[in-house]
Amino acid sequence: MLLQIQIIFLAMTIAFVSSASASGEKPDTIKKTAGSSNPMPDKNQSIDVMKNDLIDGKTNDLDTIETDLLIGTYSKTIELNPGDAAAYHSRGLVWFDKGEYEQAIKDYSKAVELKPEYAEAYSNRGSAWSKKGNQEQAISDFNKAISLDPNLATAYYGRGMVLNSKGNCYRAIADYNQAIKINPDFAQAYNQRGISWDNKKQIDRSIADYSKTLEIDPQYAAAYFNRALAWGKKEEHDKAINDFSKALEIFPNHSLTYIQRGIHLTKTKEYDMAIQDFNKALEIDPLAADAHVKRGIVLGLQNNHEQAVKDFTEALGIKPDHAEAYFNRGLSWEALGDHEKALADNVKAGSLDSRYATAPSENLTEEKTKDENQKSYKIAHQAKSYLQKGILLNKEGKYDLAIDEFNRVIKSHPDFASGYFYKGLALFHNHEPQKALDNFKKALDLDPKNTAYIKIISNMDKKDKLPSK
Numbered sequence: 001m002l003l004q005i006q007i008i009f010l011a012m013t014i015a016f017v018s019s020a021s022a023s024g025e026k027p028d029t030i031k032k033t034a035g036s037s038n039p040m041p042d043k044n045q046s047i048d049v050m051k052n053d054l055i056d057g058k059t060n061d062l063d064t065i066e067t068d069l070l071i072g073t074y075s076k077t078i079e080l081n082p083g084d085a086a087a088y089h090s091r092g093l094v095w096f097d098k099g100e101y102e103q104a105i106k107d108y109s110k111a112v113e114l115k116p117e118y119a120e121a122y123s124n125r126g127s128a129w130s131k132k133g134n135q136e137q138a139i140s141d142f143n144k145a146i147s148l149d150p151n152l153a154t155a156y157y158g159r160g161m162v163l164n165s166k167g168n169c170y171r172a173i174a175d176y177n178q179a180i181k182i183n184p185d186f187a188q189a190y191n192q193r194g195i196s197w198d199n200k201k202q203i204d205r206s207i208a209d210y211s212k213t214l215e216i217d218p219q220y221a222a223a224y225f226n227r228a229l230a231w232g233k234k235e236e237h238d239k240a241i242n243d244f245s246k247a248l249e250i251f252p253n254h255s256l257t258y259i260q261r262g263i264h265l266t267k268t269k270e271y272d273m274a275i276q277d278f279n280k281a282l283e284i285d286p287l288a289a290d291a292h293v294k295r296g297i298v299l300g301l302q303n304n305h306e307q308a309v310k311d312f313t314e315a316l317g318i319k320p321d322h323a324e325a326y327f328n329r330g331l332s333w334e335a336l337g338d339h340e341k342a343l344a345d346n347v348k349a350g351s352l353d354s355r356y357a358t359a360p361s362e363n364l365t366e367e368k369t370k371d372e373n374q375k376s377y378k379i380a381h382q383a384k385s386y387l388q389k390g391i392l393l394n395k396e397g398k399y400d401l402a403i404d405e406f407n408r409v410i411k412s413h414p415d416f417a418s419g420y421f422y423k424g425l426a427l428f429h430n431h432e433p434q435k436a437l438d439n440f441k442k443a444l445d446l447d448p449k450n451t452a453y454i455k456i457i458s459n460m461d462k463k464d465k466l467p468s469k
Contacts, residue, residue: 070094085115089124096128104128119149126158135162153182157189160196169196187216191223198230206230221250225257228264235396237264255285262294267396271298289319297328305332323353331388350452386412390422399430417446421453433460 092107126141160175194209228243262277296311330345390405409419424439
């Protein structure tokens with residue numbers, strides 16, 4: 001009897017969720033019973049959804065029991081009444097929550113077959129198509145839902161998600177605007193609009209939307225995470241750290257949030273605290289290669305290059321094509337005086353990612369003798385602190401400060417081709433293409449066989465384009 005009551009209660013719960021979906025509150029997922037209902041990301045980017053799965057991939061046992069009971073309940077309802085479109089739709093919601101998108105699509109399709117004017121079923125099928133990667137079919141379903149019910153906020157939201165994923169950020173923003181107009185308390189729509197503004201480099205607008213999300217739902221961990229990333233782009237590292245900390249209060253076992261907070265602690269020179277965050281990230285996810293890389297960088301800043309090399313090597317064991325790990329291990333090998341290993345790592349980094357195409361030692365050519373190589377490495381080692389600082393500043397968008405560091409390299413070692421090359425990169429990103437080209441040509445004069453320099457100059461002559469930072 002107790003189990004029967006539980007099943008009825010669960011059925012009522014999912015019916016409530018279905019109703020909330022129509023009003024725009026929670027369009028895609030059933031709230032979990034443990035942790036936050038808001039999503040966290042897989043990558044270093046703005047996010048919209050966070051799963052409550054445990055790190056080992058297992059889901060909460062109670063959630064599994066609930067969803068299995070609900071599927072059984074709706075299946076029994078359908079068996080007794082095969083024409084019940086709402087039962088098919090509700091079972092589709094449960095399949096969606098389990099990640100069984102094909103099954104969800106089948107149930108949503110049956111619902112619209114039985115009830116052709118069922119706007120919510122079209123909208124939710126659109127979400128399932130999107131999860132399956134069929135974005136055109138998803139847009140078709142969202143369009144159909146909107147034509148049936150122009151006040152269905154979740155359909156505009158879903159279509160906006162797809163448009164944003166296709167790079168149509170302004171069209172996506174228009175859809176989020178409409179969703180918010182219909183439902184002013186639609187927290188997810190504000191969060192997602194913030195992501196679209198972020199994609200268009202409208203950082204202040206994105207922060208305003210993330211803040212509105214949190215005003216509506218103070219437990220929305222993803223909005224804290226996204227706002228932290230936005231603060232970071234404005235060099236507001238203390239605010240970023242605070243928001244990452246808020247996200248961790250809500251969702252304490254998320255490796256990427258620790259990594260991101262550690263990165264910003266590094267930028268504020270709180271190295272020991274940064275290492276603690278990278279340690280915690282690895283405790284949660286031992287396969288987090290980025291945590292090894294970022295911890296290795298901090299160890300290098302603390303002149304603990306032997307341990308740094310171990311971290312970079314560990315990262316490469318997890319992710320063999322991690323260009324940043326090769327590049328930074330090369331810098332640590334240089335600091336330790338192992339120039340041959342430094343050269344090998346720097347060349348490998350450049351082959352994997354054009355941003356690392358010319359590390360400090362890459363101006364060496366195969367035709368140079370071993371003595372010449374050693375002399376060049378000695379120069380590179382002496383200038384490395386200036387060069388490395390300039391590279392980091394350039395990657396952070398602080399181009400004027402980066403140029404100052406590269407000028408120090410050139411002043412102390414005027415024959416060091418990489419100094420001119422990196423200065424050229426900073427000048428290019430600072431919108432000074434002619435000065436950039438002059439520096440690239442100077443680098444090529446010093447190292448005429450460097451194919452990376454030749455390629456960059458050729459690309460500028462053709463397209464005025466360069467790799468990012």
